[in-house]
Amino acid sequence: MLKTLQILYHQGKQYIPDLRKAKVPGIFRGRPEISSEKVDEKTLADICPTNAILGNPVRIDLGKCTFCAECSRLYPGKIHFTTDYRMAVNERERLIISEGVLTPITLNPGLIRNEIHRLFHGSLKLRQVSAAGDNSCELELNAAGNVNFDIGRYGIEFVASPRHADGIVITGPVSKNMAEPLQITYDAIPSPKIIILVGTDAISGGIFDSSPALDRRFIEENHIDLYVPGNPAHPLTFINGIMDLLGINT
Amino acid sequence: MSFITIKNHQPVPVNTIPELEYDIFYNLNISLLAEHPERHCVLYFGYRVLDVIRLMCCVADDIQHNILISSSIVRSDSKLNSFSAKNLSFERFEREIHENFGIDYIDHPWLKPVRYSEYRIDKSKTIHNYPFFSIESEELHEVGVGPVHAGIIEPGHFRFICNGEQILHLEIQLGYQHRGLEQLLLDKTKLIQRTTLAESIAGDSVIGHTTAFAYLLESLSGTVPESEVIYSRTLAQELERIAVHTGDLSGICTDVAYQLGSSVFGRLRTPIINFFQEWCGNRLAKGLIRTGYNPFPFSKALSERLTTILDAFEPDFVEMNGELSKLPSSLSRFERTGTLKYDQLLSIGTVGMSARMNALNRDIRMSHPYGRYPELNHEPILKHHGDVYSKVQIRKQEVLQSIEYIRKWLNQIPESTKTQPQPVTLKPDLFAISLTEGWRGEICHAAVTNNKGELVIYKIKDPSFHNWLALALSVRNNEISDFPVINKSFDLSYCGHDL
Numbered sequence: 114m115l116k117t118l119q120i121l122y123h124q125g126k127q128y129i130p131d132l133r134k135a136k137v138p139g140i141f142r143g144r145p146e147i148s149s150e151k152v153d154e155k156t157l158a159d160i161c162p163t164n165a166i167l168g169n170p171v172r173i174d175l176g177k178c179t180f181c182a183e184c185s186r187l188y189p190g191k192i193h194f195t196t197d198y199r200m201a202v203n204e205r206e207r208l209i210i211s212e213g214v215l216t217p218i219t220l221n222p223g224l225i226r227n228e229i230h231r232l233f234h235g236s237l238k239l240r241q242v243s244a245a246g247d248n249s250c251e252l253e254l255n256a257a258g259n260v261n262f263d264i265g266r267y268g269i270e271f272v273a274s275p276r277h278a279d280g281i282v283i284t285g286p287v288s289k290n291m292a293e294p295l296q297i298t299y300d301a302i303p304s305p306k307i308i309i310l311v312g313t314d315a316i317s318g319g320i321f322d323s324s325p326a327l328d329r330r331f332i333e334e335n336h337i338d339l340y341v342p343g344n345p346a347h348p349l350t351f352i353n354g355i356m357d358l359l360g361i362n363t
Numbered sequence: 364m365s366f367i368t369i370k371n372h373q374p375v376p377v378n379t380i381p382e383l384e385y386d387i388f389y390n391l392n393i394s395l396l397a398e399h400p401e402r403h404c405v406l407y408f409g410y411r412v413l414d415v416i417r418l419m420c421c422v423a424d425d426i427q428h429n430i431l432i433s434s435s436i437v438r439s440d441s442k443l444n445s446f447s448a449k450n451l452s453f454e455r456f457e458r459e460i461h462e463n464f465g466i467d468y469i470d471h472p473w474l475k476p477v478r479y480s481e482y483r484i485d486k487s488k489t490i491h492n493y494p495f496f497s498i499e500s501e502e503l504h505e506v507g508v509g510p511v512h513a514g515i516i517e518p519g520h521f522r523f524i525c526n527g528e529q530i531l532h533l534e535i536q537l538g539y540q541h542r543g544l545e546q547l548l549l550d551k552t553k554l555i556q557r558t559t560l561a562e563s564i565a566g567d568s569v570i571g572h573t574t575a576f577a578y579l580l581e582s583l584s585g586t587v588p589e590s591e592v593i594y595s596r597t598l599a600q601e602l603e604r605i606a607v608h609t610g611d612l613s614g615i616c617t618d619v620a621y622q623l624g625s626s627v628f629g630r631l632r633t634p635i636i637n638f639f640q641e642w643c644g645n646r647l648a649k650g651l652i653r654t655g656y657n658p659f660p661f662s663k664a665l666s667e668r669l670t671t672i673l674d675a676f677e678p679d680f681v682e683m684n685g686e687l688s689k690l691p692s693s694l695s696r697f698e699r700t701g702t703l704k705y706d707q708l709l710s711i712g713t714v715g716m717s718a719r720m721n722a723l724n725r726d727i728r729m730s731h732p733y734g735r736y737p738e739l740n741h742e743p744i745l746k747h748h749g750d751v752y753s754k755v756q757i758r759k760q761e762v763l764q765s766i767e768y769i770r771k772w773l774n775q776i777p778e779s780t781k782t783q784p785q786p787v788t789l790k791p792d793l794f795a796i797s798l799t800e801g802w803r804g805e806i807c808h809a810a811v812t813n814n815k816g817e818l819v820i821y822k823i824k825d826p827s828f829h830n831w832l833a834l835a836l837s838v839r840n841n842e843i844s845d846f847p848v849i850n851k852s853f854d855l856s857y858c859g860h861d862l
């Protein structure tokens with residue numbers, strides 16, 4: 114018993130007090146900023162492994178970006194990845210960052226359904242499905258619940274059964290072999306329910322987008338409530354996205 | 364000669380690999396492995412050459428530090444004797460060859476699909492009609508779990524046959540995570556695309572797999588990275604081992620309902636992966652390993668930072684492990700749970716930590732060393748009980764061993780002169796094999812180029828490929844309530860297997 118208390122004491126304070134304002138250590142690659150410097154757009158676009166760079170004007174689609182930063186390494190004056198982790202959106206188009214735009218990424222408040230605020234503001238239970246995810250986003254979602262990030266403080270939790278869930282969190286590009294289990298899990302969640310996509314692979318297929326082994330009809334046919342970009346998505350990107358969606362301000 | 368002998372990461376002209384009659388090929392490889400526990404098959408695969416299949420068998424000799432390569436040309440409608448009938452470690456390799464090319468094996472135990480690959484021959488076999496082993500009985504019952512599990516974890520289906528609470532048999536059905544990754548590595552020709560794919564083989568082993576990939580492409584292109592690149596890769600590999608082992612100890616504590624251990628190990632992992640972010644901008648080290656160069660050379664400042672982190676980590680890690688190993692309620696769940704014997708581990712080709720839990724000494728850092736490992740004279744940590752507790756102890760000791768290695772390296776940072784990539788052009792008609800020791804065990808990549816220097820086959824073997832069977836065998840005669848902790852103690856990869 115004494116030893117247990119001693120261990121507890123040695124841990125000190127581990128939780129991040131303010132998940133909204135926490136600083137990420139080091140050189141995190143978050144929301145990019147694109148300068149108006151003139152470059153050959155085709156050469157720039159060709160660098161990208163997933164065709165996330167669009168031309169005229171130069172734009173980066175964070176739903177496709179793998180955050181490998183090859184573009185900013187070769188064109189440091191043109192593209193710069195900031196440490197701003199708040200990148201989640203509720204509208205696919207908002208993930209496309211244009212030249213000269215230096216403002217933070219936000220949700221479109223008009224698109225958030227009323228019942229989301231009303232029903233899930235104080236308690237949101239989520240069922241996670243990895244549909245051919247590479248286990249990196251899964252690790253980061255687990256980390257969101259650890260003692261450091263402690264997403265549970267807002268009543269947000271991952272649950273074992275879809276019957277207990279208010280929504281589904283999908284990772285991975287959705288393989289053919291997972292298409293049916295994903296649908297069955299979603300169907301088992303009582304309405305109203307939300308869908309959250311976490312990671313580049315889930316949002317666009319990422320580096321796997323051209324693979325014939327995928328079946329992305331579920332993603333294409335359903336309304337998505339939240340897109341959380343990243344490769345993998347940082348726990349703070351996920352947590353802040355959900356807080357924005359639920360209207361949690363503290 | 365009926366085989367050629369090469370070293371880890373050594374390229375050879377593909378036409379120097381002897382092509383044998385299948386019977387000779389069969390007898391050769393079976394006799395190479397029989398009564399030789401220091402040898403094991405690291406990779407056995409086939410690829411199409413015009414309208415026939417070339418089978419390649421790669422047997423590693425851990426004492427001589429060599430890899431013995433032989434091959435045979437067969438037709439896809441062949442009916443062949445199976446290696447598996449003589450040596451069980453070929454069981455899954457031959458199922459894969461059957462699934463991909465239709466080759467029939469007369470005496471294979473059961474040619475079930477491995478992963479329902481997009482490129483399988485028989486599309487009438489689907490993941491929904493998998494042929495499970497079953498027993499007709501009034502007393503026994505079956506328990507099916509998955510593919511979607513009760514947690515944030517990848518999908519796979521477990522089918523138990525139980526007598527009351529006791530597990531008699533477990534069959535693990537995989538393939539849900541299949542993304543067609545090996546074919547994408549051939550189709551996507553830009554280096555950054557291929558590197559991104561390598562980083563996505565298994566997100567918990569980014570360093571292990573991407574390092575295997577980088578070495579392989581360097582072998583095939585004749586690129587020689589400077590010593591700083593090799594240094595950073597080896598250092599990163601040991602950091603990844605510390606991070607995942609610590610996270611797994613947290614998971615193991617969770618599965619025996621020990622909240623303190625779960626929280627403490629969970630938070631101890633955080634500073635290690637945050638250090639990856641400080642170094643390369645990504646907590647799981649995506650972006651760090653590149654072919655031929657290092658975009659993030661290790662620096663004096665990083666070294667000081669890492670020293671501070673490890674100084675804070677080590678006493679808390681040791682203290683928590685000390686408490687865990689004295690706690691009767693956790694020991695009673697760990698000891699003699701999920702036990703496998705040395706002979707079982709050897710016969711099915713178990714690798715890595717799961718092999719070392721019962722004296723089977725498989726560790727590429729010692730047997731086929733690369734990077735900075737040759738100068739270390741690494742001695743693998745071996746345990747002799749083959750249970751969950753053995754794996755808990757291995758994790759603890761390997762973390763401390765890795766810290767010791769890293770501390771040694773932190774005083775020897777090499778100068779980095781090339782921070783820009785060199786062009787990587789693959790040479791024609793080569794074969795190379797690349798082995799690395801990830802935290803889970805031996806990772807194997809191999810590739811062949813054609814006369815234009817294009818990849819014609821890229822083969823990946825995650826340590827989970829063999830170890831899934833070890834998990835299935837280890838739960839026999841255990842209570843089904845012990846399955847979660849046994850499963851976590853192996854912590855195998857679904858996507859690394861399904862590809």
